[in-house]
Every structure is written in C-alpha cells, then in structure tokens.
Amino acid sequence: MSSKDIDRSGLTFRRDYFDDLKAWQALVDLLKDTFDIDIGPLQQMGRPDPSSMPFGWFAADGRLAANLSAFAMPLVINGRTVNAAAFQSGAVRPPWRGLGLYRDLTQKALAWCEEKGFEAIVLYTDKPALYEPYGFRSLSLHAYSGNAPVASKAQLPARHLDPLTKTDLELLRAALKTREPVSDVLAVRESAAMFVINTQLDPSVRISWLRREQAAVAWKMEAPGHFRLLDVVGADIPSLATIIAALDIDAGVVDVLFCPDKLGWSGQAQPLESYTHLMIRAPRAIAFDRPAMLSPMADF
Template sequence: MSAAHLTGLNFRQDYFSDPAAWAALVSLLDDTFGIDIDPLRDLGGPDPTSMPFGWFTDEGVLAANLSAFAMPFVLNGRLINAAGLQSGAVRPPWRGRGLYRDVTQKALAWCEAQGFEAVILYTDKPALYEKYGFRPLPLHKYVGQAPIAMDHSGSRSLQPRDTEDLALLQGLLATRKPVSETLAVASSPAMFLINTLLDTDVRLSYLEEYKAAVAWKMPADGHFALLDVVAAEIPSFAAILAGLGILATTVETHFRPDRFQWSGKAVPYESGTRLMVRGPKGSLDHPAMLSPLADF
C-alpha cells in the first residue's frame, strides 16, 4: 500500500526552485526545530546539489521532508564522494504513517543512483538509521595550551550578509583545503554560510596575509575555540592567533589539528546529536570531528 494512499498527500521531488514549496520547507523546519533556513536565499541560495523529497497537502503544507545533497569529505586521508541527508521532519498530524520511512528510502535510492559511495547525517535518534546501515562515528575535539603567538599581523571582521564579504567567502569556499586529513569536509559552502548566522556566538574574521577566513569563539576568558578555517593553504595556529590579536592561555579545535603546527589532547565532544555514516568500512585513524560550521 503506497504512502499516497495512506495519507492523501502528494509526493514531490526537486522543488527548491518553487518559492511556495521552499517557504513550506522553511515553515516545517521552523515549526519543528526552531531553525530558520530562509536566510540562505540571501547567501547564494540552497546548495545547488540539493534534492528534496517531500509529501505535500493540496493546500501546499509540507507534511514530511528529507533532503539529500553532495557533501564530499576527507576520511583517513581519502576524498570520499559522499552525500549528506538533512532537513528530515514530519509534522505531528502525519507522524506514525510511514512517511519518514518513505522519504528516507527514496533519498537513499537517489544517492545510490547518483553513485555516492557514502551517506552521512546528524541525528539525535541514531537507532532510527541503524536499520539502513548507518553507524555512529565518535566525535572528539582537541584541547591544550595555546601556541606562542607571532607578531600581530591584523585581521578584519567578515559579515556574510555584506555583498563584498559574501563574494570573498564564496571564493574562499570554492577553493578551500580540508582542515584535516582525518575527517573534514572538502566542500559545503551553503552549510558554512548558514551556520555562521544560526550560531550568534560564532565570529568570522579574515586574515589578509594568509587569505584565510577563520571561524572562532571565545567561550571563556583566556580560552579560544577554533571552529573552522577556509583557505587554499592553512596557516599555523600561532599565525591565526597573531592575526586575530588574541592572547589565549588555552585553546581548542573542533577538528583534528594535524595541519596547524599544534597538537592538543583529544577530548570527547559532548553533543545532543550523533554523526552517522553509511558507506566505507573501518573506523577513524585518529580521534576527530567535523567542524560545527559543516553541521547540517
């Protein structure tokens, strides 16, 4: 028996070019998670590789959705041709009717047809995806003593909603080097840009000398958190602190810092969500995590 027969809904795929359907997705995610993704329209639009799968009412309400998109990432030194799954939600009146299972199966079938060798996602319900072959990856950040900063080289704040800054960021994102050889995204511009807006504690700075955009936080006095670096060549941690003019006592990176001429202690990253992978077998060669700016 089809999901359409059970619900009386209409299935749609690849609908991001329809303003009304996009607005329905924005409404679904805002109502379900309290997350507003509509600013993506001002940041270059949704990821052009996105493929949404959704069930709509005749009135245009989106009852259930799951979206897939290309998200290549580095795993243990190898570039993985991967897809990500995001924006999975079902409105309360339509839960328990098999809609989420339906869009998950459709999304995974599409990923296989596109030739992706892996699929990744974040979830707070890992058991929901284990039956589809997903396994959780343990996440670790790195914490340690701050490196000795070099002479201050200067930086400026970046505002993604500023036209010139957005163009600069888009250029850097198009040619970025992954921040780690162990686990890091190779390309995910839309996620980086929207995450700089969703988390108001994130600061974004541009180091002109190194042509690098740095996403960072200062969660406590003397403590610096490096979230992501977007550049064709990665500067050292000491150069980043110097460029930002920050004197820190302790620092942390939300990825394995194997390209930053600094090392710290791997510490489990506590979060309400888990990163899950369906695809290449094996575990991480070293403790690691994806940058929060790649969160989806």
C-alpha cells in the same frame, strides 16, 4: 509499512522543488516549527547547495507534511577523498506522524544516492536507532584541547567578515570554492552552503579574514582567555599560532573542533559531548587514523 501502504489522502509527493519559492518557504516553516532553526537567509546568501535533492509530502494547503533532503558532500577521510552524500532537513509534522511517511522518504533518498553512485552517506541525528536498520553507524567524534601556542604580533591584523554584506559574502564564497580541507583525517572538501548558513545559526560565531594568509577563520571566545577554533577556510591552512596572532586575542586555552593535523599544534583529544550523532552508511567500517570530528561549520 511499505510506501504503497501509506495513506496519501490529501498529500502530494514532490521532489527537486527548491526552485519553487512557495515550496522552499514550506520547508523553511517546517524546520522552524520543528527545530526552531531558520534556514530562510540561505536564499539571500547564495541559495541551497546546487546538488540538493529534496523529497517531500505536501498537504493540500501547501504545508510540507514531511521532508528529507539529500545533497553531495565530498569528504576527506584518512587522506582519501570519499564521494559522499548527506541527508538533512528530516522532519514530519505531528498530524502526519506514524503514517510511514518518513520511512518512505528515506527509501526514496537512499535510492537516489544509489542512482547517483555515492559511496557513502552521512547524517546527524539525535535518534541513531532510527537509521541503524538502513545500515548507518555512529562515528566516534573528538575535539582537541590544550594550551595556546606562543603567538607574536601579526603584521596584518585580521578583520571581521559579515556574510550578510555583499562584498564580504563574495570574498567568503570565493575562499570556500578553493579551500583546502581543514584536516586530512576528517573534513569536508566543499559544502559552501552549509558553512554560509552556519554563520547565521549561532550568533556567537565570529568570522575573521586573515589578509596576509587569505583565509577565513570561524571562532568563538567561550570565556576570557578561552579560544575555540571552529574552522579555517583557505587555499592553505595557517598555523594556530598565526591565527591567534592575526586575531590579536589573549588566548590561554584552546579548543579545536576538528583534528588539528595541519595547525602546527597538538592538543589532547577529548570525546565530543553532544546529543547528536554523526552517522555514516558505507560498504566498509570507518575508523579514523586519529581522533577527529567534522567542523561545526559543516553541520547540516
């Protein structure tokens, strides 16, 4: 079914609507109803990524029937900066499924990316077969696990950051603007909005500020002695031993959810167990120099 064959009765196509608060709320409602994900706090935490371009079909009552959004997401892959875009917030409400709306939005988003000159597009999905006809291919992702390094007592213990408070949010956003990619194998260069909203989507995520290193750390404790490092945001990446010392935690086992090439530590790469796939559309096949994954704080 081509876009011209879609039954648009009662529907209106719109793009670039994030400045319309009613339309934005319609997207918030769509994602809440479809995935039980609440992106509403993003408006109070710096707003959506300024490069975002949403594409949507709206019903006469203001509901968003179908949506797909694209935004710029520069990546580092094998040491090279890749001018990449990302697709997110793809959903169709049940009454309008099977009409070809999502196919139409995908084609519009792909055309926009081509117009903007992006060299690659990435997305997360639990339905990879849906995107394979458009040239997307799944990437093999790995986390790292191993024993914690020996950590001495930190001179300046880390403090907790609450991104919902103004001063902590400003500190975090300033660090995100000047961050070094957390890995040279696979990492985001920017994507501040995704990091900020991801601090709110998982209540178990902790954000700590390492005062001497001027770096923010996203982390969890999976169980007593089991430390999980999700991301590090700073102009320089501190070592894993420094991070554990600053957090002042008892860590015996460590999981690092990105390639730890800058942490002064090497664990064992383990295939990532996830129902979602990271997919990429690029002119050439992508193979990482080492096993890697994108930090969960870059999830989109």
